[in-house]
Amino acid sequence: MHLPAGTYTVTTSGYGFASRTDTVTIAVGRTETLDLALTAVAHHTVSGTVLDVTGKPLKGATVKFTDAPVDAVTTGADGTYAFPSVAEGSFHLAASPSAPVLCNGNWTGALTVDGNETVQASLPPRTDAAGTYSCAPGAYSWIDGRTKVALSGDENAEAVALPFPVKYYGVSYTSAYITTNGLVNFLSPRLGDYANTALPAAAQPNGVVAACWDDLTLDKKSSVQTTTTGTTGNRRFAIVWNNAALVSDTSVRLTFEAVFDEATGAITLQYKGIGSSALQKGSSATIGIENQAGTDALQYSFNESVLKDASAIRFSPKAA
Numbered sequence: 001m002h003l004p005a006g007t008y009t010v011t012t013s014g015y016g017f018a019s020r021t022d023t024v025t026i027a028v029g030r031t032e033t034l035d036l037a038l039t040a041v042a043h044h045t046v047s048g049t050v051l052d053v054t055g056k057p058l059k060g061a062t063v064k065f066t067d068a069p070v071d072a073v074t075t076g077a078d079g080t081y082a083f084p085s086v087a088e089g090s091f092h093l094a095a096s097p098s099a100p101v102l103c104n105g106n107w108t109g110a111l112t113v114d115g116n117e118t119v120q121a122s123l124p125p126r127t128d129a130a131g132t133y134s135c136a137p138g139a140y141s142w143i144d145g146r147t148k149v150a151l152s153g154d155e156n157a158e159a160v161a162l163p164f165p166v167k168y169y170g171v172s173y174t175s176a177y178i179t180t181n182g183l184v185n186f187l188s189p190r191l192g193d194y195a196n197t198a199l200p201a202a203a204q205p206n207g208v209v210a211a212c213w214d215d216l217t218l219d220k221k222s223s224v225q226t227t228t229t230g231t232t233g234n235r236r237f238a239i240v241w242n243n244a245a246l247v248s249d250t251s252v253r254l255t256f257e258a259v260f261d262e263a264t265g266a267i268t269l270q271y272k273g274i275g276s277s278a279l280q281k282g283s284s285a286t287i288g289i290e291n292q293a294g295t296d297a298l299q300y301s302f303n304e305s306v307l308k309d310a311s312a313i314r315f316s317p318k319a320a
Contacts, residue, residue: 012036015069016043016087041089046111047082048119050075050095053103053136058123060098065091066108074098088113095121100304102126103135103313128298131318132169133289135298138268138314143259145225145240149178154217154247156180157189163228163237164262167317168207169291178224178239182212182285184258187292194247196286199297206294211239211258211269212307214285215247222253235262252279267315269300274309281305289315 005028013019017038024034050061057079064072065083068091075081090112097104105126111119125134151158157179165172168186177185181193187207194215197203218224222243229236240257259268267289274280287307288299300306300313 010034010036012038014038015089016040041087043085043087044113044116045082045084046086046093046113046117046119047080048117048121049079050081050107051079051120051122052097053105053123053125055122058097058104061095061121061123062098063093063095063121066094067092086113086117093119093121095123097123100301100306102300102306103137105134125316126298127318128289128291129296132291132296133298133315133317135300135313135315138270138312140270140310140312142270142272142310143227143229143236143238143240143257145223145238145242145257146227147225149224149226149239151178151180151224152218152222154180155191155194156218157185157191158224159189160226160239162260164232164235166237166260167265168209168267169296171292180218180224180244181216182210182214182241182244182254182256184209184211184239196284196302198302199286199288199290199299200294201290202294204294206290207292208290209258209267209269210286210288210290211241212244212254212256212271212282212285212287214254214282216241216244216254217247217250218244219250221245230262233263236260237262246279246284248284249279252277254280265317269313269315271307271309271311274307274311278305280307282307287313 007025011021050058052058061075063081073081093111095107105124107121125136127134157177177189185208190205196213225240237260243253246252255272257270283305287301290297
């Protein structure tokens, strides 16, 4: 390395060694050699627990150092992890969920190792790419439908008036389309949605709430109902699919709802009567929300058997 004459400060560091700082003076026309001996530092155990978005231990999460050459580890059934030998120093630790991700986000934290360390990683609620919405398991509180919607058969949609303006991805709506395939579509009654996709997707339909997007049919045993509860400013509007049947197997029935909250702008998806069937649990369904351009979404699941009886998923907009 060629440097102009002068005095320089040289700092040397490396994983597993104490950093050191030296000065060297370079004279005109001279070559200087600087031999540096680094001192090894002690190693310690780093261990802890990864908790999911509900505060429960999370199995199968990946924990890693983002700035140290230490192999990543995976949490056990009790959510615990351990790095048996980590050099002293300041680092960053990261934890991420394995599939199904559901509403679990990624966690990062700064860590100074100067002894045996215990770090609890509490995963935050996951968000869409823009941070417009986050999702988390909600408090289950089923709302029965009261007003029947004139919707039946296969591949049909019906427009409904909303009892209050619903703001969705920055746009206020006074009406929406309900489809037989478990969608609330704010843009159009576009059909051909029998083949569910992962979200986001540029292809239509866009601007949807996928309460349980699957190839469903509404027969004589099925219905879609709506209801409004609460008083002005604190109303909740529920769209309820009762006993909808899968086209592929009409013996499999699904009851679910999408609830819009006037006060908070949150959207809650609720599931009732989910049994042991993989199809009932969502093995061929998409659950989540998508923006109007099909460029951003918050997908809870895609073709995964993750739905549970008496459960709720809450999508909350970012506070203004």
